[in-house]
Amino acid sequence: MTKFRRASRSARVLVPGAVAVALLAGCAQGSGAAEGASPAHGTSPATGTAPGGTPSTGASGAVTPAPSGSVSLPDSSASAAPGTLLVTDFGSDTVTFVDPERGPTGSVKVGTAPYGVVLGADGRAWVATAEGVAVVDTERRERLALVPYRTDSGPATMGEYRGGGMGIALAPDGRRVYVGVNVPGGNGTLEVLDTTALRFTDTVPVGRRPFDVDVSRDGAEVYVTNHDSFNVTVVEAGSLRPRRVEVAPYGTEGGLGSWLKPHYASVRPSDGRLLLPFEGERLAVVDPRTGRTTIEPMTADTHQHGTAVTADGTLLTVGTGPIDPDVDEGPSLTVRKPDGTERVHPLEGPHESVAVSRDGRTAYVTGGFTRDGYWDGLTVVDLDSGDTRRLPAGSRPLGIVVL
DSSP: OOOOBOSTTSOOBOOSTHHHHHTTTSSSOOTTSOTTSOOSOOOOOEEBOOGGGOOOEETTEEOEEOOTTOEEOSSTTOOOOTTOEEEEETTSSEEEEEETTTEEEEEEEOSSSOOOEEEOTTSEEEEEOSSEEEEEETTTTEEEEEEEOSSOOOSOOOSTTOSEEEEEEEOTTSSEEEEEEEOTTSOOEEEEEETTTTEEEEEEEOOSSEEEEEEOTTSSEEEEEEGGGTEEEEEETTTOOEEEEEOOTTOSTTGGGBSOOOOOOEEOTTTOOEEEEETTTEEEEEOTTTOOEEEEEOOOOSEEEEEEEOTTOOEEEEEEEOSSTTTOOOOEEEEEOTTSOEEEEEOSSOOOOEEEOTTSSEEEEEOOOSSTTOOSEEEEEETTTOOEEEEEOSSSEEEEEEO
């Protein structure tokens, strides 16, 4: 049984030697290992599209037009009905449309190892890949363009620590897309994409492995969750001036080898604070304007990744499974009400991200997972009854949106 050294659960770090090497495929990256030297699974590019699907050329380089044969559908007349799910296929170069009752209905080529995805009001989906941001017309089911990053993050490869786009967010007015770009072995960048001109206009320095990107409800600030830096970079949307807020409720002992680092965040609708879950034990509530963090207890007792928040402030958090099976619980989905009460739904096997149906009654949890143990499907959770069922969905589905 693998053991992890810790002091009052405040310092979960990888043990040295052979065990540490064996576990480098996980969230915690060994402090002596370069980020680029990771197992070959998982990568995330980003793509963009021009209005009407017309490719354009920007300062970041030529925009790649849609590939021929990029759409694969059992019925060429099919279109994405409301409630259809769109998932990024972290294990391939596609996104897949999923009927929440029947399963996959077609895929579109976007770019190498797609990670995060965000949906615009116009029906265009913006997908962060290892190569750039892909823009997908979800009605016509085709990629309109692929906009390469300005940041040199190395060759477009697969793997959890690969370079390229990770977290992605869209400004409320739809004019900008923000993408966190991972640079193996060093700090990442936040790249700003003009959605009309289809070009990257700015880059902002952020921390290591920008897992998640969020935007304030008024669009005034962008929040980049830097997994390997124990912090969130707060970026003023107007000036693009960054400042960093440490988010480390367990401290920073262990450095890159620690498991107790931030992964994903959600913006609480009521007050704009950031909600970052840790280990099913602690919820870090961050005021991005003051940098002050308060800690609230959680109950799932499991390593946690993806989050989503509903309009009424209900937080959903994906538990990926135990770090130490002797003391931790298995995979789960936590549903946390605004008053702090929680219901924990057990899941079978690791999962990564979560989205909620428009009526708020169903959660869809992706089985792709950034580490080993992933599977090619979703778990559908009835939030009233707690019933769950599995649904096939693409190749290692990671990011997810509801159309």
